[in-house]
Amino acid sequence: NDGTIYALSGVLLAANEVLATPQTQRLVQEQMDLILNRFQRQNGMLWENYQADFTPVSLDWQSQPRESGQPSHVAIGGHTAMAGQQVIEGARQLRQQGVLDQAQYDGYVQRAVELFQDFASQSGAVDWNSGAVHNAIRVEEPEASKRWLSNWGDASWQQAEFLQTMVRLHEEGRLGQIQGPDGQNGTDLFAKAQSFYQEHYSQSATPSFKDYFGNPDVYHVPQVALYFQQARAK
Numbered sequence: 001n002d003g004t005i006y007a008l009s010g011v012l013l014a015a016n017e018v019l020a021t022p023q024t025q026r027l028v029q030e031q032m033d034l035i036l037n038r039f040q041r042q043n044g045m046l047w048e049n050y051q052a053d054f055t056p057v058s059l060d061w062q063s064q065p066r067e068s069g070q071p072s073h074v075a076i077g078g079h080t081a082m083a084g085q086q087v088i089e090g091a092r093q094l095r096q097q098g099v100l101d102q103a104q105y106d107g108y109v110q111r112a113v114e115l116f117q118d119f120a121s122q123s124g125a126v127d128w129n130s131g132a133v134h135n136a137i138r139v140e141e142p143e144a145s146k147r148w149l150s151n152w153g154d155a156s157w158q159q160a161e162f163l164q165t166m167v168r169l170h171e172e173g174r175l176g177q178i179q180g181p182d183g184q185n186g187t188d189l190f191a192k193a194q195s196f197y198q199e200h201y202s203q204s205a206t207p208s209f210k211d212y213f214g215n216p217d218v219y220h221v222p223q224v225a226l227y228f229q230q231a232r233a234k
Contacts, residue, residue, distance in 0.1 A: 001047065001049075001079055001080075005082050005083055005086055007031060008090060009085075009086060012028050012031060013090060016093055016097075017093060025093075025094060025097060028093065028094060029099065031090070032086070032090045035083050036108075038054050039054075042075075042139045043123055043124075043139050044080070044125070045123045045125065046083055047075060048076065056073070058073040061074065062074040066141040067146050072138035072139060074136045076137075076158070077123070077125035077133045077135055077136070077137055078158025078159075078161035080115075080125070081116065082162075083112075083165075084112035084169070085161070085168050087109075088108070088169075091112075109172055112168075112169075113178070116165060120180060122144070123139075123144070124137060124144030124148070128189060128192075131189060131195060132159065133155075133159055133161075133193070134155075136150065156197075156200075156220070159193065159196065159197050160197065160220035160223065161220070162193055163190075166186065166189070166193065167228065170190060170231055171234055197224070
């Protein structure tokens with residue numbers, strides 16, 4: 001799941017935007033269909049790891065004990081959130097290029113909305129009070145409040161992925177369809193998530209790769225800035 005999402009965001013969508021060949025179009029749609037049709041979803045989270053025949057597996061740190069002592073697969077909050085973003089962006093490209101008709105496009109967007117709704121309401125990865133998204137979730141833990149592998153606030157890049165997806169839902173006019181507790185909807189969550197990001201993940205003006213390769217300061221902060229600019233422009 002992780003690899004598919006980042007293949008779309010890092011390579012395939014950009015390549016298809018430039019080339020728009022039947023091959024790149026087929027690859028983009030194939031990855032969208034994998035996310036929606038082949039990957040397993042459990043308690044609002046997308047399962048991360050699979051064998052070649054798409055049998056789900058848990059490996060290394062992504063198998064952790066739950067409260068009962070039985071193992072649980074660990075999935076990543078930002079990855080599940082970001083999946084809807086990639087589906088919407090892929091569908092937009094393919095509609096513009098004439099690969100999808102309007103009904104097919106609307107179908108992909110609706111399924112992205114449903115994926116995000118399941119994530120926001122069932123996973124336990126979303127804090128509707130603060131707007132925070134959590135990192136690692138033990139998807140096989142029955143009680144949502146016990147699924148966190150560690151405490152809140154350890155993954156700024158996932159908060160960015162969370163925001164990026166909500167920008168796309170906002171552009172599609174779908175945030176109001178996302179239902180939360182106490183009469184809240186996706187518009188409320190979006191406002192809280194923006195505030196949480198700004199308050200807790202303030203960034204240096206001169207980010208570098210000093211701490212670790214792939215420092216989120218370098219790539220997610222410019223992405224979030226770009227997405228908000230696009231949203232305001234529309």
